Amino acid sequence: MSALTVPVALGARSYDVLIGPDALETGAARLPQYCPRGRALIAADRAAFAAHGERLISAVRAAGLTPLVHEIEGGERAKSWAGLDALTGWMLDQGMERGEALIAFGGGTLGDLAGFAAAVMKRGCGFIQIPTTLLAQVDSSVGGKTGINTPQGKNLIGAFHQPALVIADTRVLDTLPEREIRAGYAEIIKAGLIADAPLFERLEALGPKALQGDALVRAIADAVAFKARIVAEDETERGVRALLNLGHTFAHAFEAEARPGALVHGEAVAAGLVLAFRYSVRRGLCPQADADRAEAHIAAAGLPARIADLPGGPYEPARLTARMGSDKKNTGGAITLVLARAIGEAMIAPGADAADLTAFLQEETDR
Ligand SMILES: NC(=O)c1ccc[n+]([C@@H]2O[C@H](COP(=O)([O-])OP(=O)(O)OC[C@H]3O[C@@H](n4cnc5c(N)ncnc54)[C@H](O)[C@@H]3O)[C@@H](O)[C@H]2O)c1
Ligand SMILES: O=C(O)C(=O)C[C@@H](O)[C@H](O)[C@H](O)COP(=O)(O)O
Numbered sequence: 001m002s003a004l005t006v007p008v009a010l011g012a013r014s015y016d017v018l019i020g021p022d023a024l025e026t027g028a029a030r031l032p033q034y035c036p037r038g039r040a041l042i043a044a045d046r047a048a049f050a051a052h053g054e055r056l057i058s059a060v061r062a063a064g065l066t067p068l069v070h071e072i073e074g075g076e077r078a079k080s081w082a083g084l085d086a087l088t089g090w091m092l093d094q095g096m097e098r099g100e101a102l103i104a105f106g107g108g109t110l111g112d113l114a115g116f117a118a119a120v121m122k123r124g125c126g127f128i129q130i131p132t133t134l135l136a137q138v139d140s141s142v143g144g145k146t147g148i149n150t151p152q153g154k155n156l157i158g159a160f161h162q163p164a165l166v167i168a169d170t171r172v173l174d175t176l177p178e179r180e181i182r183a184g185y186a187e188i189i190k191a192g193l194i195a196d197a198p199l200f201e202r203l204e205a206l207g208p209k210a211l212q213g214d215a216l217v218r219a220i221a222d223a224v225a226f227k228a229r230i231v232a233e234d235e236t237e238r239g240v241r242a243l244l245n246l247g248h249t250f251a252h253a254f255e256a257e258a259r260p261g262a263l264v265h266g267e268a269v270a271a272g273l274v275l276a277f278r279y280s281v282r283r284g285l286c287p288q289a290d291a292d293r294a295e296a297h298i299a300a301a302g303l304p305a306r307i308a309d310l311p312g313g314p315y316e317p318a319r320l321t322a323r324m325g326s327d328k329k330n331t332g333g334a335i336t337l338v339l340a341r342a343i344g345e346a347m348i349a350p351g352a353d354a355a356d357l358t359a360f361l362q363e364e365t366d367r
């Protein structure tokens, strides 16, 4: 299959997402327009670069560009003030100009960091995403959310800064550990649970193992097209985009509390999705049967469905609620959750009761 193109419609800042087994070569041919000085400034995840760097460099050279590479260890620790300092320092040392683009070659952590570096470099330079994890291809490389973590929580410092091009090459996923494939699958499940019940049914029928070859390319394209529609409607999360945060109010609390390096984002999202559905049942919004189905598929996919299954714990309910108290969606000092009326019908629910949330999390911890 040749590369599929999914457009993200944002007026003058519209861009294409190229998806397929040869997207790296197809996409690299488009790079020179974003690299006016004939050089490609690349922030690369060390593991992705070790596995696919030769192919990346050949594609960049074939496009007539000279590659300059800054390697970064992937993982949440990269998304930090120290990581931003090192990357922006390297960009400045290269004499990077505003008219040049930074190319992010890596997973969601590298992409979020590099996007933020591009957003603040000389008040905004160009940015290209070449996502190398399933999670980054289906979710984080699209939509322009960039940022870093701080001791206070996940992604609390950041900026909206859209890429000019996204190159999702499915062959680079061949070297991704099974755990990271499952983590990316959690964000695909999320898309079905938010607004696409038929997608969730297909996933239930097939499972993550079926995501190979053309089916993988189509699944990525479907997830990207879904996200692109929401981002085009609400780029900076004033309303409907918050639906993409289903499960994340819980997930980010777990990530902030987890032993460093023990929990990956997609795992936290998986458990967070189950909690969002179970809390929706508790609030009388959603049928129990839908919550049970969401949980059953998440568990069948080998993802953590219960708090007790989550790596990086133990997690203290009151501390989790306190973490949720600094979520970016909150208004008027009260926690905003994304809940669900049914599979495929997520909704934004402001004004959660903190004491009730803690009691709920205690019950969920004990089950
Ligand atoms: N900006 C957004 O819209 C958005 C959306 C979803 C998630 N996120 C963020 O994304 C991050 C998670 O991203 P992730 O799951 O990609 O994790 P990650 O970037 O940490 O990558 C996971 C691991 O895979 C390795 N790796 C990357 N590509 C590889 C390859 N091709 N072969 C072998 N190993 C490879 C990395 O070195 C790392 O160890 C979280 O910080 C999350 O908050 C952001
Ligand atoms: O793109 C979005 O919008 C999302 O919410 C996608 C999420 O999967 C992603 O984890 C995002 O980084 C969370 O955003 P945040 O605003 O809650 O930090």
Ligand SMILES: [Zn+2]
Pocket: 139, 187, 248, 265, 269
């Ligand atoms: Zn996410």
